[in-house]
Amino acid sequence: MGTDLEKIKEEGLLAISGAQDFLFLEEAGRRYLGKKGVIADFFDGLKDLPAEERRAAGQKANAVKITLQEAYDKKRAQFTIEERQKIGAEKIDVTMPGQAVESGRLHPLTLVLREAENIFKSMGFEVAFGPEVETEWYNFDALNIPEWHPARDMWDTFWLKQGNTKNKEKILLRTHTSPVQVRYMEKHKPPIRIIAPGKVFRYEATDASHEIQFHQVEGLMVDENISVANFKAIVETFFQRFFDNKNIKIRLRPSYFPFTEPSFEIDVSRGEGKWLELAGAGMVHPKVLTAAGVDSSKWQGFAFGMGLDRLAMIKYKINDIRLFYQNDLRFLNQF
Ligand code: YSA
Numbered sequence: 046m047g048t049d050l051e052k053i054k055e056e057g058l059l060a061i062s063g064a065q066d067f068l069f070l071e072e073a074g075r076r077y078l079g080k081k082g083v084i085a086d087f088f089d090g091l092k093d094l095p096a097e098e099r100r101a102a103g104q105k106a107n108a109v110k111i112t113l114q115e116a117y118d119k120k121r122a123q124f125t126i127e128e129r130q131k132i133g134a135e136k137i138d139v140t141m142p143g144q145a146v147e148s149g150r151l152h153p154l155t156l157v158l159r160e161a162e163n164i165f166k167s168m169g170f171e172v173a174f175g176p177e178v179e180t181e182w183y184n185f186d187a188l189n190i191p192e193w194h195p196a197r198d199m200w201d202t203f204w205l206k207q208g209n210t211k212n213k214e215k216i217l218l219r220t221h222t223s224p225v226q227v228r229y230m231e232k233h234k235p236p237i238r239i240i241a242p243g244k245v246f247r248y249e250a251t252d253a254s255h256e257i258q259f260h261q262v263e264g265l266m267v268d269e270n271i272s273v274a275n276f277k278a279i280v281e282t283f284f285q286r287f288f289d290n291k292n293i294k295i296r297l298r299p300s301y302f303p304f305t306e307p308s309f310e311i312d313v314s315r316g317e318g319k320w321l322e323l324a325g326a327g328m329v330h331p332k333v334l335t336a337a338g339v340d341s342s343k344w345q346g347f348a349f350g351m352g353l354d355r356l357a358m359i360k361y362k363i364n365d366i367r368l369f370y371q372n373d374l375r376f377l378n379q380f
Contacts, residue, residue, distance in 0.1 A: 050087070057116075061116045071132075073117070074117050078117060091106075152377065153369065153377070154354065156357075157356055157357040158242055161242070161287065161353070161356065164286050165240045171238065172240055172241070173239045174241060174242075177246075178216055179216065184200075184224050187224070187336040188223055188224070188227065189303040189336070218245075220246065221245050222263035225239075226333070227336060229265065230267070242260065243260065245258070245259060251366075259352060259353070262351045264351070266279065266346050267344050267345070268344065293314070293315060294316060297310070300325060304332075305347075309325070315359065325350050
């Protein structure tokens, strides 16, 4: 029995490795590994063996079957698909419907950001960027929020372990895009007209309109003789164009930010009586201009920080900000 198996193995391997084309290989496969092939025959014959020999013979036959199968699979992979098709082993039915290729699309927040950028660019604004990991100086102190200032509580902060920053400065995930104002003014002389979009982070509880990571678009305009009237005109023009909807209502509420005087909050409503706070804004505080090296007796400006996610919520009538970050294709495919 053992000798028979050795012979089967040798002959089988020879037939498989020597197959010149796919047809020969298929034939060898059928002869040795098929349902009525040599190995199957051998298994059939096991019942005639004495019980004490049956088990060992079965194990050996299994090992031979595995060896032949591996040799067969390896050889089969060497033949190209075309060769297999030629002999009809694999048919392609050209009338079958193809597999649909899902096309990618832009995230709703990207769409909204691009639209906002285009509107501001058309009004002469440039786009500026700043780092997401910020120093305490730019995020707070330079914006007239020293360490002892209670207004720091308005921005629950993710503080980071000090790295290799110069002077061992304290670092954090920026809580707003306002530090870009200071960074930009340090390097550019007025007149200035920029927007600065980007991610911001706050260590606070999430709900339908609050996330711990969201996006803001900062705006800054510095020139001679800039007033609240300029600010109102720019912001109103932006919203009218962005929403392209005459029913959108905007209201300015007096507010407080240490880096603006006076300060406002901008709320937007679709007209159902519900208001959503969209932005903080105001006239840039002279101390901020001075901290950034700008002569505040000559230049004035306004600035705002708009919640991009909330802008998208109003535009697309989305009632929960968290949907933007769950990567649920049923949601994302709607845009
Ligand atoms: C104010 C005056 C300036 O001269 C310049 C900018 C500012 C805005 C200020 N830096 C700021 O961050 N104000 S804010 O805390 O009120 O946030 C601005 C906007 O971000 C909000 O109106 C809201 O639309 C959005 N926002 C705030 N917290 C949020 C949020 N969006 C989603 N999730 C949160 N947790």
